[in-house]
Amino acid sequence: MTPNMTARPPADIGVSLDDIDTPALLIDLDAFERNLRRMGDAARRSGLALRPHAKTHKSPMIAHKQIALGAVGVCCQKVSEAEVMAHAGIKDILVSNEIVGRTKIGRLVALAREVRLSVCVDDADNVRALSRAAVDYGANLDVLVEIDVGANRCGVAPGTAALELAGIVARAPGLVFAGLQAYHGPAQHTRDYGERGAQIAVAIRQTEQTRELLSSHGLDCRVISGAGTGTYLLEASAKVCTELQAGSYIFMDGDYAKNRAADGGPFGEFEHSLFVHTAIMSRPTAGRAVVDAGLKALGVDAGMPDVSGLDGARYIRASDEHGIVSLEGPAQSVSIGERLNLIAANCDPTVNLHDWYVGVRDERVEALWPISARGPGF
Amino acid sequence: MTPNMTARPPADIGVSLDDIDTPALLIDLDAFERNLRRMGDAARRSGLALRPHAKTHKSPMIAHKQIALGAVGVCCQKVSEAEVMAHAGIKDILVSNEIVGRTKIGRLVALAREVRLSVCVDDADNVRALSRAAVDYGANLDVLVEIDVGANRCGVAPGTAALELAGIVARAPGLVFAGLQAYHGPAQHTRDYGERGAQIAVAIRQTEQTRELLSSHGLDCRVISGAGTGTYLLEASAKVCTELQAGSYIFMDGDYAKNRAADGGPFGEFEHSLFVHTAIMSRPTAGRAVVDAGLKALGVDAGMPDVSGLDGARYIRASDEHGIVSLEGPAQSVSIGERLNLIAANCDPTVNLHDWYVGVRDERVEALWPISARGPGF
Numbered sequence: 001m002t003p004n005m006t007a008r009p010p011a012d013i014g015v016s017l018d019d020i021d022t023p024a025l026l027i028d029l030d031a032f033e034r035n036l037r038r039m040g041d042a043a044r045r046s047g048l049a050l051r052p053h054a055k056t057h058k059s060p061m062i063a064h065k066q067i068a069l070g071a072v073g074v075c076c077q078k079v080s081e082a083e084v085m086a087h088a089g090i091k092d093i094l095v096s097n098e099i100v101g102r103t104k105i106g107r108l109v110a111l112a113r114e115v116r117l118s119v120c121v122d123d124a125d126n127v128r129a130l131s132r133a134a135v136d137y138g139a140n141l142d143v144l145v146e147i148d149v150g151a152n153r154c155g156v157a158p159g160t161a162a163l164e165l166a167g168i169v170a171r172a173p174g175l176v177f178a179g180l181q182a183y184h185g186p187a188q189h190t191r192d193y194g195e196r197g198a199q200i201a202v203a204i205r206q207t208e209q210t211r212e213l214l215s216s217h218g219l220d221c222r223v224i225s226g227a228g229t230g231t232y233l234l235e236a237s238a239k240v241c242t243e244l245q246a247g248s249y250i251f252m253d254g255d256y257a258k259n260r261a262a263d264g265g266p267f268g269e270f271e272h273s274l275f276v277h278t279a280i281m282s283r284p285t286a287g288r289a290v291v292d293a294g295l296k297a298l299g300v301d302a303g304m305p306d307v308s309g310l311d312g313a314r315y316i317r318a319s320d321e322h323g324i325v326s327l328e329g330p331a332q333s334v335s336i337g338e339r340l341n342l343i344a345a346n347c348d349p350t351v352n353l354h355d356w357y358v359g360v361r362d363e364r365v366e367a368l369w370p371i372s373a374r375g376p377g378f
Numbered sequence: 379m380t381p382n383m384t385a386r387p388p389a390d391i392g393v394s395l396d397d398i399d400t401p402a403l404l405i406d407l408d409a410f411e412r413n414l415r416r417m418g419d420a421a422r423r424s425g426l427a428l429r430p431h432a433k434t435h436k437s438p439m440i441a442h443k444q445i446a447l448g449a450v451g452v453c454c455q456k457v458s459e460a461e462v463m464a465h466a467g468i469k470d471i472l473v474s475n476e477i478v479g480r481t482k483i484g485r486l487v488a489l490a491r492e493v494r495l496s497v498c499v500d501d502a503d504n505v506r507a508l509s510r511a512a513v514d515y516g517a518n519l520d521v522l523v524e525i526d527v528g529a530n531r532c533g534v535a536p537g538t539a540a541l542e543l544a545g546i547v548a549r550a551p552g553l554v555f556a557g558l559q560a561y562h563g564p565a566q567h568t569r570d571y572g573e574r575g576a577q578i579a580v581a582i583r584q585t586e587q588t589r590e591l592l593s594s595h596g597l598d599c600r601v602i603s604g605a606g607t608g609t610y611l612l613e614a615s616a617k618v619c620t621e622l623q624a625g626s627y628i629f630m631d632g633d634y635a636k637n638r639a640a641d642g643g644p645f646g647e648f649e650h651s652l653f654v655h656t657a658i659m660s661r662p663t664a665g666r667a668v669v670d671a672g673l674k675a676l677g678v679d680a681g682m683p684d685v686s687g688l689d690g691a692r693y694i695r696a697s698d699e700h701g702i703v704s705l706e707g708p709a710q711s712v713s714i715g716e717r718l719n720l721i722a723a724n725c726d727p728t729v730n731l732h733d734w735y736v737g738v739r740d741e742r743v744e745a746l747w748p749i750s751a752r753g754p755g756f
Contacts, residue, residue: 010756021481021756055698077699097699100659100670100715103399122660123714153700154660154668185697281478282500282532290532292478295727297754301673301696318679319563320433320726321455321475321755322531336501337478348698349673352731353754376675376731377699378388378399 009356011365017339020365022279023293025354026341029361031273032250038269039232039249040069046236046244051075051094051225053247056348058373059357060088062250073116075225075245078377079107086115088372094118094225096181096245098126098146098154104378105129109139109174118142118223120181122156127168127175134174142178143169144225147210149203151185158206159213166219179221180214182207183245188230189302191259200234208240229270230259247348254345255302275308275341276350277358278323286332289313291323291340298323298342299349305342310334315342387734389743395717398743400657401671403732404719407739409651410628416647417610417627418447424614424622429453429472429603431625434726436751437735438466440628451494453603453623456755457485464493466750472496472603474559474623476504476524476532482756483507487517487552496520496601498559500534502546505553512552520556521547522603525588527581529563536584537591544597557599558592560585561623566608567680569637578612586618607648608637625726632723633680653686653719654728655736656701664710667691669701669718676701676720677727683720688712693720 010024020026043050052066054074063074063085073092076082082093092115099108099119111117112134121127121143134141145166148155156162162180170177184203190196203226211221222242227235229248235241248256251274278293295318298305305323307313312331317324323342327334334340344350352374359367388402398404421428430444432452441452441463451470454460460471470493477486477497489495490512499505499521512519523544526533534540540558548555562581568574581604589599600620605613607626613619626634629652656671673696676683683701685691690709695702701720705712712718722728730752737745 007753019481022479023754098659098668101400101657103397122662126714148662152666153697153702154662156662279479281476284500284526284532284534288530293754295677295679295724296730299673301678319531324531336504346673352674355753375385375733376401376671 007355009358009368011358011368013365013368015365017360017363020277020358022277022339023297024277024358025351025356026275026277027357027359027367028273028275029359029366031271035250035252035270035273036065036069039246040071042232042236043244044070048236048239048241049243051243051245052250053096053245054081054085054373056247056351057250058084058351058371059369060085060090060372061369063088063090072243075247079104079111080375080378081373082111082117083107084373086111090115092116094144096120096183096225098122100126105133106137109133109137109141112139112141113137116142118144118178120144120146121165121169122146122154124165124168127165127172131172131174139174141175143175144179144181144223145169146181147207149182149184149206150187150199151183153185155181158210162210163213163217163219166214167217170219177219179223179225179242180207180210182224182226182241183228184226184231185228188228189255189259190230193259196231197234200231204235204238204240211240229256251347253302253347254306254343272308272343274344274347274351276305276344278340278342280334280336280338280340283334283336287327289325289327289334291325292321293342294318294322295320297353298344299346299353301349302345305344308341308343310340313340385733387736387746389736389746391743391746393743395738395741398655398736400655400717401675402655402736403729403734404653404655405735405737406651406653407737407744409649413628413630413648413651414443414447417624418449420610420614421622422448426614426617426619427621429621429623430628431474431623432459432463432751434625434729435628436462436729436749437747438463438468438750439747441466441468450621453625457482457489458753458756459751460489460495461485462751464489468493470494472522474498474561474603476500478504483511484515487511487515487519490517490519491515494520496522496556498522498524499543499547500524500532502543505543505546505550509550509552517552519553521553522557522559522601523547524559525585527560527562527584528565528577529561531563533559536588540588541591541595541597544592545595548597555597557601557603557620558585558588560602560604560619561606562604562609563606566606567633567637568608571637574609575612578609582613582616582618589618607634629725631680631725632684632721650686650721652722652725652729654683654722656718656720658712658714658716658718661712661714665705667703667705667712669703670699671720672696672700673698675731676722677724677731679727680723683722686719686721688718691718
């Protein structure tokens with residue numbers, strides 16, 4: 001296989017910002033560490049477990065830091081992510097997703113012999129396939145029934161459908177019925193806090209009613225997992241979830257920052273700590289700069305990135321390898337070779353484009369962490 | 379460094395479609411080879427050189443196939459792509475982009491000692507930096523002046539600005555003025571063929587006038603490089619460009635296929651040969667399936683993918699690891715575990731998410747090609 005020259009780190013430890021090759025994925029280590037501590041503290045105060053989502057960072061280095069500050073383990077979305085985390089010593093992993101197909105299920109149960117592993121289900125045939133594999137490999141697998149509390153993605157309906165599936169899980173050899181997965185993705189991005197609160201109130205009520213229904217049939221939910229960075233305060237105060245799955249708080253997406261918090265102001269608990277560091281490669285007109293970060297360095301599904309700390313500069317268009325930045329006023333003084341820091345609207349798919357985090361403190365590169373689980377994931 | 383489990387190939391040679399792990403990036407080898415031959419034949423008939431863009435595939439395996447059918451070399455967008463191609467034996471590479479910064483320029487000229495290498499410029503200071511490095515490393519670098527023929531991205535204005543910069547290149551030690559880069563990106567995606575033709579007519583006129591102006595000052599353009607999959611027939615018949623840079627024709631993006639050809643019908647010369655192969659992982663309601671290919675397996679910047687060969691199925695929403703497919707009519711018979719083939723609206727950023735091509739013929743895996751230059755690129 002041809003060596004992939006693009007997989008080498010874009011900097012050396014100790015160099016200054018200008019010696020980082022571009023485009024690169026920068027972590028402001030001070031801001032990042034404050035974010036880690038703030039969520040760790042918030043979870044501790046709430047009495048709920050924190051199980052951060054590793055799909056955000058895909059990095060065991062970061063997972064270990066979260067656990068050192070009190071997290072009980074991590075969530076993963078793919079078996080391949082769980083494998084990377086387990087091989088790096090993470091001992092408690094929830095695959096917060098349905099796992100389908102012989103190959104994936106085999107790898108899942110093989111991993112369940114090595115670490116504490118939970119998985120979500122929303123289909124009876126899938127439960128039977130998981131059970132057969134667990135028995136076959138001599139593994140014990142914790143299983144959460146995923147209920148659809150408004151996200152309109154995966155999950156069975158709350159109430160009787162969940163009860164029926166939980167019963168099938170509880171009777172299945174090799175599987176342990178552990179509780180519910182109740183995550184409301186779209187609510188994370190609802191701009192108005194009151195509206196977000198109303199969506200989560202419905203989700204919490206449905207989850208609580210399902211928990212009570214199951215309990216009345218002898219099926220106790222040891223775990224109810226849910227919440228994200230945009231709603232975790234709501235779930236924390238409702239105390240129906242037993243654990244919080246927030247992930248994005250470590251980096252703070254551009255889109256999340258546009259949410260409104262309880263007091264009506266901008267979402268203020270967390271800081272932007274992740275930046276796509278990019279160089280200006282062309283200055284064709286007074287009002288236009290072209291940077292070397294386009295669709296292959298930035299997720300733009302939730303909109304164009306913000307330009308950090310340069311008034312009058314707006315990233316207006318992305319092509320595969322280029323970004324067009326419109327310039328007004330003093331921003332027009334930028335020249336070829338200068339660096340800009342971009343705040344991605346959606347961090348998760350942005351991280352997934354890169355192979356390395358470049359950790360920066362006091363204008364110097366202090367850490368290089370591989371994005372070990374990068375990729376579409378199996 | 380933790381091994382990246384997601385970088386292993388998603389299939390073994392010889393297995394059937396159902397044994398490919400999902401999501402995977404499939405090439406229909408028959409369609410792909412027909413596309414390769416069609417463009418090779420079209421370039422030969424036109425008398426223009428074909429220099430396909432390797433940013434599309436990032437794979438030396440595919441570059442070698444293009445050269446075997448008559449291509450003179452490849453285009454790259456990044457030095458790291460050029461390095462991967464050069465190390466795999468590609469001897470003639472145009473970096474169809476501006477290369478800025480000490481590190482990148484050093485790598486570029488180092489590579490220019492190994493293979494025939496050309497680069498684009500649109501700034502006098504950048505020309506001087508390239509010249510110093512070329513002299514320093516004892517390299518000879520061919521340089522094209524990029525002119526902006528309507529794309530509003532990089533490039534100097536056609537005419538006198540191009541003349542001035544070409545003169546600076548021609549006088550710069552270590553550099554050889556080779557000609558012009560004149561690529562109109564947005565025109566590739568103009569739906570109406572007449573309108574596209576009008577845009578390219580302007581671009582061609584500006585290019586021709588610039589060529590004549592330079593020639594009248596003793597600066598001959600040996601190379602004029604341009605064109606893409608959406609417009610190559612226009613450039614081929616105008617014969618102002620000396621080489622065609624089309625890249626997407628090998629895979630045929632969903633978006634390109636929505637273009638209208640000369641006869642008013644859908645763009646018909648090339649076939650879709652690239653598919654994101656995905657499994658249904660949840661069937662929560664009659665009208666909804668969830669597949670395991672979302673933003674980390676698919677570029678959605680140009681819109682949602684089309685579902686190939688399943689009437690009534692529409693991919694309507696992508697989250698990080700999930701795709702929501704709405705189902706109508708007979709499509710509602712699909713069940714968990716079944717596979718769908720998705721046609722990405724924009725192939726280049728989709729390819730860049732994956733580590734392997736899985737080549738398929740007669741329902742069997744026949745090739746596994748690494749996407750060796752995957753990544754944001756340095």
